[in-house]
Amino acid sequence: MNRYLKYFTIILAAVSFASCAERPLDTNSQIIDSQSRKNEFDRWIEKNYVDPYNIEFKYRMERNESDLNYWLVPAEYDKSIQMAKLMLFLCIEPYDDVTGSKEFIRSYYPKMIHLIGSAAYNNNNTMVLGTAEGGLKITMYYVNSIQLDPEYLNYYYFKTMHHEFTHILNQTKPYSTDFDMISGPDYVADSWSDAWDRQDGVAQKNGFISTYASKEAGEDFAELLSIYVTHTEEYWNNMLNNAGESGASKINAKFDIVYNYMLNSWNIDLDELRDNIHDRQGRIGELDLENL
Template sequence: MKTMIRNITNILFVALMFALISACGEDGLNADSVIKESQREENDFDRWIIQKYVTPYNIDFKYRMEDIESDRDYNLVPANYTKSVQMAKLVDFLCLQVYDEVTGSKEFIRSYFPKMIHLVGSPAYRNNNTMVLGTAEGGLKITLYNVNAVKVTDVEELNRFYFKTIHHEFAHILHQTIPYTTDFKEITGSSYVKDSWNTTYSSENESLPKGFISPYASSAPDEDFVELISIYVTSSPEVWAEKMKKAGEGLGLVTAKFEIVYNYMLNSWNIDLNKLRELVLRNESKIGNLDLDKL
């Protein structure tokens, strides 16, 4: 009797499943997904990026807002199209071309520069209310913020908000690839203040006498190292000399650290920072001759 009941139950279950499958078929369902990837039409700027970034350097230049590339810890807006074109041309002229010239080929940038430059239109702020000028993630991507506010004719502002950041983040990649000597960390080893750098030093007038080229340089040895590179190559000899004058009793500390930085770049990468700065300043002086809107 139990066996008969079990068989009847199995038959009813199979019949029910068949009925459900048949009902689904009658609804006209098919195997095609209803979720479609968004399509975008390639424009002249996209083709220019392929010609100037992707083909010679294998660098992707992203200017459209993409959730996967954006930091959701911040409230961000997309980069303006016109500003993105201007920034792409400036990065090429003031950075990529300069490193090509100082190293003698495109291979240096192709091998070591991040594979993506990502533009964001708005600024981003840390918890300590300081602005994030740029970030580099694992040597793969540099993100530049506040692009919609860029003033393409203001060299000082370009350096302060964008190109000092690019040199800074690129220098991180270089020292992570070939470490600098531990001697550097010992010069001001007990004076680094971590995240309180912005409350410890309000300006370089306060940080320089303590041996730090900028307030942010006092946060950690790695930041100190790359700040020396980025500030040096974007400062004229006169501006750098003025900073050294401000250093006062901290001059010996800054000089000792910069000597290590200079020798590191020369011996590890065959890059003379004096020559790199010369080329950066030369191209900066030619910005006014560029048509930054025409592709």
């Protein structure tokens, strides 16, 4: 990943400001119009999202579903198909496997996924990759920049999906307030993007899995879960080594609460979920992402 991209994306967040974007509109406009007829992709969505999970998957940009504080570009049709298939394969079906049915996603997953082609750029050199609103809707940005590399996919999309879904689970069943005490005075609120020399490694030495985790306890919780399930055991152990004794002990103490919360409140073993996701990441090449 080049340094420019890294600089922009050290910071993943659900914050809002204003800004600009850079791509021209697709010649096949993906902005919805009331005359739109169902195409092949619409029928695929009905079969794979709406019928089994009761989730609406909106790839046409809808003005009243979009954040008008940003200059946004619609998701391209082909990229939307890739995202729909990958999201199902890497973010939704793993939960079906570990819970034993589609019921968990059907009951708790947001009822709408909305795709946006561009990122939402902030004035402070950060960009929004995803937002979750009131448990009902997840918006995923930056879809037109999709690349089929697992690390890239996790970094820009799927870590964000797991992060946002964690917020929704937390809103449904709260976690132990013991969690909030572990890094209690160390949370830095909106200064997170400038704290820790803007480096996750520095944040980790201070007990935070990422810079964004230091914003507040709820974000810390969602970062721990989403980074855990999208990374390998080797990555996690290296991270703990580099965090040093003090950083690692805080991260471990908080992660124990995250792990037990998922097991006791949702009957989901995060190790099993992580293994399932990794197995699937190794099989992305088997997916037909060009045809429906």
